[in-house]
Amino acid sequence: MKEERYDVVVVGASNAGGMAAGAARQKGAKVLVIDKESTVDYLYRNTIASVNSSAQKQAGIKIDKRELVEFLSAFAQDNVNQKLLWKWANESGEALDWLEENILEPNGDHLYVEADAKYETLINKAFPTGNEVTSDDKSWDRGWGRYMIKELKNMGVDFAWKTKLEHLITDSQNKIIGLEVRDEDTSKVRKIYVNKGVVICTGGYGNNLALMQKWAPTLLKKNTFGQGPRDDGSGQIAAMEVGAARDEEPASIIFDRGAVPVGTNIIDFYINDWQSHQFVLGSYPLLKVNLRGERFFNESAPYQFAMNSLMHQPGHLEVMIWNEKTMDNLKQFHTLGCSRLGWPGIFDTDGEKKLLKKFLELGYVQQADSIEELAEKMNLPKDTLINTVKKYNEMCQKGEDTEFGKEAYRLFPVDGAPYYAVTLGGILLATLDGVRVNDSMNVLDENCNPIKGLYAAGNCAGGFFWGSYPDRVPGLTASHAITFGRLAGLNVVSEN
Numbered sequence: 001m002k003e004e005r006y007d008v009v010v011v012g013a014s015n016a017g018g019m020a021a022g023a024a025r026q027k028g029a030k031v032l033v034i035d036k037e038s039t040v041d042y043l044y045r046n047t048i049a050s051v052n053s054s055a056q057k058q059a060g061i062k063i064d065k066r067e068l069v070e071f072l073s074a075f076a077q078d079n080v081n082q083k084l085l086w087k088w089a090n091e092s093g094e095a096l097d098w099l100e101e102n103i104l105e106p107n108g109d110h111l112y113v114e115a116d117a118k119y120e121t122l123i124n125k126a127f128p129t130g131n132e133v134t135s136d137d138k139s140w141d142r143g144w145g146r147y148m149i150k151e152l153k154n155m156g157v158d159f160a161w162k163t164k165l166e167h168l169i170t171d172s173q174n175k176i177i178g179l180e181v182r183d184e185d186t187s188k189v190r191k192i193y194v195n196k197g198v199v200i201c202t203g204g205y206g207n208n209l210a211l212m213q214k215w216a217p218t219l220l221k222k223n224t225f226g227q228g229p230r231d232d233g234s235g236q237i238a239a240m241e242v243g244a245a246r247d248e249e250p251a252s253i254i255f256d257r258g259a260v261p262v263g264t265n266i267i268d269f270y271i272n273d274w275q276s277h278q279f280v281l282g283s284y285p286l287l288k289v290n291l292r293g294e295r296f297f298n299e300s301a302p303y304q305f306a307m308n309s310l311m312h313q314p315g316h317l318e319v320m321i322w323n324e325k326t327m328d329n330l331k332q333f334h335t336l337g338c339s340r341l342g343w344p345g346i347f348d349t350d351g352e353k354k355l356l357k358k359f360l361e362l363g364y365v366q367q368a369d370s371i372e373e374l375a376e377k378m379n380l381p382k383d384t385l386i387n388t389v390k391k392y393n394e395m396c397q398k399g400e401d402t403e404f405g406k407e408a409y410r411l412f413p414v415d416g417a418p419y420y421a422v423t424l425g426g427i428l429l430a431t432l433d434g435v436r437v438n439d440s441m442n443v444l445d446e447n448c449n450p451i452k453g454l455y456a457a458g459n460c461a462g463g464f465f466w467g468s469y470p471d472r473v474p475g476l477t478a479s480h481a482i483t484f485g486r487l488a489g490l491n492v493v494s495e496n
C-alpha cells in the first residue's frame with residue numbers, strides 16, 4: 001500500500017486547526033487536517049478578541065498593549081508565559097485581518113466592533129477587544145466555520161473527518177515523523193507520515209472525567225455542566241507520550257449561569273452534553289445568596305468569580321433572587337460581553353423574558369408572591385432570606401452597598417411580586433491549561449527543549465491562561481486559538 005505522506009498534518013479542524021492549516025498552506029505546504037468528528041461549523045466562535053485589527057482601527061478603537069498585557073499577567077498572577085501574552089497582543093490584529101480578508105469577506109461576512117467597555121471598579125476592568133462575526137451588523141453569523149472549511153478546501157487543504165489521532169510517531173531523535181490515526185466508523189488504524197511536522201489543535205479535556213479528577217479536581221466542584229462534549233484530552237495525552245510537558249495548574253472558562261433543579265447536589269452533578277442549560281440572566285449582577293439564604297460576595301464581578309467564591313460556601317451553589325420589575329430595567333445593569341443586553345449580546349429584554357418563561361416551565365426558575373413563599377419553594381431558610389432581601393432593599397434605596405460594595409447603578413431592589421429565584425452552578429465552556437509551548441508554538445519537553453516537528457495551539461496549548469478566564473477581555477479564548485493557530489501553521493513550515 002502506498003505510504004500516506006503530507007508536509008504538515010493538523011489535528012483538530014476548529015478555530016486553531018483551521019487557522020494553522022490555512023497558514024501552512026499559504027507557505028506552500030501540502031496539508032492534511034484530521035478531526036475525530038464529522039463537522040466543526042459551530043465551533044468557530046462569534047466574538048474574537050484582538051488588538052488593532054483593521055475593524056478596530058476603522059472604528060477608532062485604541063487599546064494600550066502594555067496596559068492589556070499587564071492586566072492579563074496580573075489577572076494570572078504571572079503563572080503564565082509573558083512572551084506568549086506579548087505575542088498575542090502583537091499578532092492578533094494581523095491574524096484577524098487574514099481571517100476577515102480570506103475567509104469572511106469572500107462569503108459576505110465581516111468583523112464588527114463595539115467600543116463599549118464601561119466599568120467603574122477595579123474588579124470589572126474591561127477592554128474593547130471583541131470583533132463580532134456578522135453579515136448585517138445586527139446579528140452574529142453562527143456557523144461561519146463552514147466558510148473556513150470551504151475556503152481551506154479551495155486553497156488545496158485535504159480533510160479526513162471521523163479520523164482520530166491516537167499516537168505520534170517519532171524517529172530515534174524524538175523528532176515527529178508521523179501519526180497513527182483511527183477511523184472512528186471502522187476502528188481501522190493507519191499511519192500518516194509528515195515531512196515537516198504535526199500541529200495539535202485538539203481543544204480541552206472537560207469531557208474526560210478521569211483527566212478532570214487528575215488535572216483539575218476543583219472544576220468538578222465549580223461546575224454543574226460542561227459544554228465541550230468532544231473535549232477528551234486525547235491530543236494532549238498523545239503529545240505527553242512523546243515527552244511534552246504541560247501546565248501544572250488548571251485554567252478554565254466558566255460561565256455562572258447553569259440552572260439546576262432545587263436540591264441539586266453539585267458533588268454528583270456534572271453533566272456534559274450539548275443541551276443548553278444556560279440561563280443567561282444568571283450572569284447579571286442581581287441579588288445572589290448561598291444555600292443558607294445569605295449574601296456572600298459582590299455579585300458585580302467576572303462570571304467565574306461567583307463560582308470561585310462559592311468554593312467557600314455550603315453546597316457550592318448560589319440562588320439568584322429577583323422580581324418582575326427587574327425584567328424591565330435590565331439596561332441599567334450595563335452588562336458586557338455575552339451577557340450584554342441587545343446585540344452584540346445574546347438577548348434583548350424580550351429574549352430574556354422568553355428565556356425566563358422557558359425556565360419557569362422547565363421548573364428551574366420558581367415564582368412566588370412573597371419572599372416567604374419563594375424561600376419555601378427554593379428550600380432556603382425563610383427568616384434568613386427575608387432578612388437578606390430586606391437588608392439588600394434598604395441598601396438599594398440608599399444607593400450604597402455597605403456590605404460588599406456593588407456599584408450603585410447595579411443596585412435594584414427586589415421589591416414587589418411576582419418574585420423569582422433560580423439555583424445556579426457553573427458551566428465549564430472549556431479547560432484552558434495545556435501542553436507547554438514556546439512563542440513559536442513549538443511543544444516543549446520537561447527541560448523546556450522543543451520537540452522537533454510538534455506544534456500546538458488553542459485550548460490544548462498552555463502557558464497563556466491560569467485559573468479563571470478574564471471575561472472582560474471579550475473573545476480572548478477564540479483569539480488565542482486563532483492567533484496562535486496561525487503562528488503554529490507558519491512556523492511548522494518555516495522551522496522544519
Ligand SMILES: Cc1cc2nc3c(=O)[nH]c(=O)nc-3n(C[C@H](O)[C@H](O)[C@H](O)COP(=O)(O)OP(=O)(O)OC[C@H]3O[C@@H](n4cnc5c(N)ncnc54)[C@H](O)[C@@H]3O)c2cc1C
Nearest residue numbers: 012014015016036045047164165202203458459475477478
Ligand atoms: C457555547 C460556547 C460559546 C463560546 N463562545 C465563545 C466566543 O464567542 N468567543 C470566545 O473567545 N470563545 C468562545 N468559546 C470558547 C471557544 O469555543 C474555545 O475556546 C475554542 O473553540 C477553542 O478552539 P480550539 O480550536 O482550541 O479547540 P476546539 O474548538 O475545542 O476544537 C478542537 C477540535 O479538535 C478535535 N479533536 C480533539 N481530539 C482529537 C483527536 N485526538 N483527533 C482528531 N481530532 C480531535 C475536536 O473534535 C474539535 O473539533 C465558547 C465556548 C462554548 C462552549
